[in-house]
Amino acid sequence: MHEEVETRDAAWERRTELPLFCASLVFLAGYAVRVLAHAEPVWRNVAGLVVLLAWLCFIVDYLVRLVLSRQRPLRFVRRHWLDTVIVILPTLRPLRMVKVHDAIQAKRDRPRRALYPRVITYAGLSALLLGFSGSLGIYHSERAAPQSPIHTFWDSVWCVCQTLSTVGYGDVAPVTPTGRLIAIFLMGFGVALLGAVTGSFSSWLIEVFRREGEERPPGNGSSPGASR
Known part of the structure; x- marks a missing residue:
């Protein structure tokens, strides 16, 4: 029986889905501190740095997937428009919850x-x-x-x-x-x-x-x- 070979970009996405979801929670926590901590400039600065680092992780992931897909940038953007929007607005990362849920089930060797x-x-x-x-x-x-x-x-x-x-x-x-x-x-x-x-x-x-x-x-x- 012919087995479907996993592409490199799909393998990368499968391996990084859970870490990036954790990074999105860190991003959201940092953004919350940044917004809600009015009188604490130190915490606001630390939270801003955390937000920036998490955002950088999303950008690096997007660029790596673009390279591994071997597609033209415009074609990649059209086929992965949601990922493009999420890179611009990381607070929308929860929209990938379906893939995160499936990744958790697969990591625990459980069927869908x-x-x-x-x-x-x-x-x-x-x-x-x-x-x-x-x-x-x-x-x-x-x-x-x-x-x-x-x-x-x-x-x-x-x-x-x-x-x-x-x-x-x-x-x-x-x-x-x-x-x-x-x-x-x-x-x-x-x-x-x-x-x-x-x-x-x-x-x-x-x-x-x-x-x-x-x-x-x-x-x-x-x-x-x-x-x-």
């Missing part, structure tokens, strides 16, 4: 989970990490705006929760261009998230009911209401 648990796991972890990074981004861009209703980090978290859940009470909303761009992205992600979870849950229910119907012991073969 069924579709529905994978969707729920991906949606939950992605919403949590992107919600936190979005809260940091909105707070960072809104706290200095005098006309903004977002004055604390909790206000930003409340705004992100409304946006991701597509509720939109309207009591707290960003007013700066950067804050609104983040909110627009979170709106789109929230709609996609709800659609994925709702569709997967509905499909799971249909499959459960179908299996119950197949496992039900057969009756007398007559349709309901046939005999009086």
Whole structure:
């Protein structure tokens, strides 16, 4: 039987997925300290250095994958547009949660989970990490705006929760261009998230009911209401 040979860029991606995910958590932690530590310039400087080093890791990984793929840069960018966006905005790294989850399962020599648990796991972890990074981004861009209703980090978290859940009470909303761009992205992600979870849950229910119907012991073969 012919076995598929793993390419060099695929092997590199498989080996670096988990370390880079840890680097993304370090990046997010450093960014959080950078945003939330107002009166501690030393910690802010250290956090800025950590963020810069983690960002450098993402850039090096992207360039190595570009070289190993032996593709033209424009073709590589088109085929890996999400990775390109993540290099520019590392806080979007949680969008690769599916590959991270599969890498963890493979490292533990476990088979892939069924579709529905994978969707729920991906949606939950992605919403949590992107919600936190979005809260940091909105707070960072809104706290200095005098006309903004977002004055604390909790206000930003409340705004992100409304946006991701597509509720939109309207009591707290960003007013700066950067804050609104983040909110627009979170709106789109929230709609996609709800659609994925709702569709997967509905499909799971249909499959459960179908299996119950197949496992039900057969009756007398007559349709309901046939005999009086």
